[in-house]
Amino acid sequence: MSVAEFFDMGGYALYVWGSFGVTALFMVIEPIMLRGHRRAVLQRISRIVRMKAEEKV
Amino acid sequence: MNARLLNWFKFSSPATFYPLAGRLVPIFTLIAVALIGVGLYMSFFVAPTDYKQGEGYRIIFVHVPAAWMSMFIYLIMAFWAGLGLVFNTRLSGMMTRALAPTGAIFAFLALWTGAFWGKPMWGTWWVWDARLTSELILLFLYLGYLALQGAIDDTRRADRAGALLVLVGVINIPIIYYSVQWWNTLHQGATISMDNGSKMGVTMLWTMLIMALGFWAYTIAVALVRVRSIILEREADTTWVSELAEVRR
Amino acid sequence: MKARHKRLGFLAAGLVGLGVAATLVFNALDSNLSYFFSPTDVVQNKAPADHVYRLGGMVQQGSLERGQELTVKFLVTDTANTVKVAYTGILPDLFAEGQGVIAQGRMGPEGVFVADEVLAKHDENYMPPEVADALDKAHKGAPTGVANK
Numbered sequence: 001m002s003v004a005e006f007f008d009m010g011g012y013a014l015y016v017w018g019s020f021g022v023t024a025l026f027m028v029i030e031p032i033m034l035r036g037h038r039r040a041v042l043q044r045i046s047r048i049v050r051m052k053a054e055e056k057v
Numbered sequence: 058m059n060a061r062l063l064n065w066f067k068f069s070s071p072a073t074f075y076p077l078a079g080r081l082v083p084i085f086t087l088i089a090v091a092l093i094g095v096g097l098y099m100s101f102f103v104a105p106t107d108y109k110q111g112e113g114y115r116i117i118f119v120h121v122p123a124a125w126m127s128m129f130i131y132l133i134m135a136f137w138a139g140l141g142l143v144f145n146t147r148l149s150g151m152m153t154r155a156l157a158p159t160g161a162i163f164a165f166l167a168l169w170t171g172a173f174w175g176k177p178m179w180g181t182w183w184v185w186d187a188r189l190t191s192e193l194i195l196l197f198l199y200l201g202y203l204a205l206q207g208a209i210d211d212t213r214r215a216d217r218a219g220a221l222l223v224l225v226g227v228i229n230i231p232i233i234y235y236s237v238q239w240w241n242t243l244h245q246g247a248t249i250s251m252d253n254g255s256k257m258g259v260t261m262l263w264t265m266l267i268m269a270l271g272f273w274a275y276t277i278a279v280a281l282v283r284v285r286s287i288i289l290e291r292e293a294d295t296t297w298v299s300e301l302a303e304v305r306r
Numbered sequence: 307m308k309a310r311h312k313r314l315g316f317l318a319a320g321l322v323g324l325g326v327a328a329t330l331v332f333n334a335l336d337s338n339l340s341y342f343f344s345p346t347d348v349v350q351n352k353a354p355a356d357h358v359y360r361l362g363g364m365v366q367q368g369s370l371e372r373g374q375e376l377t378v379k380f381l382v383t384d385t386a387n388t389v390k391v392a393y394t395g396i397l398p399d400l401f402a403e404g405q406g407v408i409a410q411g412r413m414g415p416e417g418v419f420v421a422d423e424v425l426a427k428h429d430e431n432y433m434p435p436e437v438a439d440a441l442d443k444a445h446k447g448a449p450t451g452v453a454n455k
Contacts, residue, residue, distance in 0.1 A: 006101070010112035015177050019170040023119045026162050030279060038286045042303055045289060049299045108438035109400065109428060117432070143314045180398030180425045186341035224321065228328045241340035241362055243408055248430040257432045 069146045071288045072297045078281040085278035092271030099264040107261075116174040117261075122269040124167035126276055127195060128230050130160035134202075135227045138220035150216030151291065153223065154206060155284035159276050161199035167192055179243060187236035188244040191229055198226040212291060342408050345387040353413070361389060361419055362408040362427065370403050382407060382419075393421040400426035 009016040068074050100118040107114035134153045141149030171189065172182045183189065202219050209215035237246045249255045255262050292298050299305075332339070342362030343353040353359055361382055369381035369388075377394045380403075391409050401407060406427030414420040433441075 009115070010106070012111065012113035012177055015113055015173045016115055019116045019119055019173045022169055023123065023166050026166060027275065030159065030162060031282070034279065034282050034286070038282065038289075041286050041289050045293050045298065046304050048293070049304055052299075105434035107432050108435040110432075114432055139317060142317055143310060145310075145313075178398070178400055178426065178428060180401075181423075184341065184425070187339050224317070225324060228324060232332075239339075240336070241342050241344070243341050243362075243425060243427055245428055245430040248432060256430050258434055258437060261432050 069144075069148050071148055071151065071292050072295070074148055075285055075288050078285050082278055082281050082285075085274045085281065089271055089274035089278055092267055092274060096264060096268035096271050099260075099267065104261050104264045105258060110178060113174070113177050116170055118264055118268050120167060120170040120174055121265055122272040123163045123170060124192065125269055126272045127160055127164035127167050127192070128233060129273070130156050130163065130276060131195065131198070131223070131227070131230060134160065134223050138223040141216060142220050142224075147291070148288075150212070150220065151284050151287045152280070153216070153220060155280045155287055156276075157199055157202050157206075158283070159279050161196060161203065163272070163276075164192065164196040164199055168196065184243050186242040186244055187240045188233060188242050191233040191236055194229055195226075195233060198222070198229065344384045345382055345389045346384055348389050348413070348419075349387040355413060358410065358412050358422075360408055360410045361391065361421075362406070363389075365401070365403050365405055365407050367403045379418075380407075382409065389419050390417065391419045391421050391424075393424050395422075395424070397424055398426040400428055402426075 007013060007017075068077060096118065100115055104115065104118070106112060134156045137149045137152040137156070140146065141153065168189070171192075175184075176182045202222050205219050205222060206215050209218055236242060237244055247253075248257050249262070257265070289298060342360035345361065345363050347353050348361060353361070363382040363384045366381040366383045366388060369379075371379040373379065375394070376396060377392070378397065379390065379392050381388045382391055383389075391411075392414070393409065393411075401424065406429065408425045408427050409419060409421035410423040410425075411419055411421035
């Protein structure tokens with residue numbers, strides 16, 4: 001199969017790539033967002049822990 | 058016997074589950090990447106053309122795994138929901154909460170890829186037949202659960218309300234599965250079933266199973282990452298959290 | 307008894323009650339949950355005579371007549387009964403004799419179902435072309451893709 005034929009998917013290009021593309025999009029964005037969320041949570045907790053430590057001093 | 062039971066319940070404490078989950082994440086990530094990588098390669102370069110649907114049928118390699126996961130995740134959520142309601146364990150609610158967004162995503166993807174498959178093959182993006190409608194209801198159940206979690210401030214109450222919603226909705230899962238048998242539907246019947254084996258070429262079948270396993274490993278990895286963040290948020294006031302390496306940095 | 311056992315009991319009772327309720331609801335809705343009527347349903351007058359509904363079955367081999375422009379006539383069968391269908395419009399790619407079809411429209415004069423939409427229904431089999439050819443040679447003329455019931 002040539003590259004052009006591969007992208008054409010026998011005439012079903014819109015449907016095949018529309019499916020695989022959106023699936024890939026979600027399955028890449030979800031982990032990325034999770035990483036961002038974890039970072040935000042850790043930052044927030046670190047700040048509070050540091051503040052509490054300073055209060056005690 | 059008592060010692061073994063105690064070992065099990067040890068992991069129902071967020072403090073002990075957190076590091077365990079942390080060790081499991083890279084393992085399942087690796088498995089997911091490997092399986093999905095191989096699966097995608099097979100989807101396009103190994104699985105043969107279909108006699109009727111040509112190259113268009115390849116959508117099956119994301120549509121079916123997404124649909125299977127959307128149902129399976131919901132069942133696992135129902136398991137944790139039931140456990141939480143009966144045993145009142147905090148971690149159960151956290152696990153239910155951790156699985157929901159991924160379940161919702163797969164339900165959406167099942168519907169989206171299904172629509173993109175239906176248009177060229179059936180001649181329409183959507184019909185209100187029993188299977189499609191019940192899968193849409195599943196998406197609404199996921200979204201309803203997430204909305205409930207967002208709306209109720211008290212964590213315990215939110216978990217309990219959410220758990221009840223999940224359990225009430227669980228009847229939808231056998232409906233989705235058996236819809237094509239019980240009623241006349243546009244969606245065709247099962248290609249793979251316990252009683253009748255498979256009606257699919259061997260290579261096609263293996264490609265689909267590998268993708269499904271890959272999606273399953275992905276779900277576990279993602280849910281474990283999410284539950285760790287949920288644990289951190291909910292247990293933020295505890296000593297063990299404040300002493301975590303990633304917090305003290 | 308322990309609080310936990312009480313909760314388990316309530317949960318179990320709740321789920322059983324839910325199951326019973328759902329069964330009753332679905333028994334009541336059963337026929338309405340089906341997406342189409344079969345030719346046998348139509349012949350037995352189970353399909354509405356005066357409004358739009360969907361007819362599903364298989365396009366009978368050899369029954370397709372192409373008229374002028376985009377008009378077609380064909381027979382829909384469930385191997386027990388057939389209904390004549392007339393349709394003007396574009397047919398889906400997978401529409402073919404011996405394949406499944408769902409037509410939406412209403413019963414017209416002379417027992418001809420006038421369709422305003424025709425969808426192709428395919429079966430659950432997936433196989434490469436060479437396997438399909440081999441099967442064809444083995445079962446010459448066997449139907450594929452019929453209605454669920």
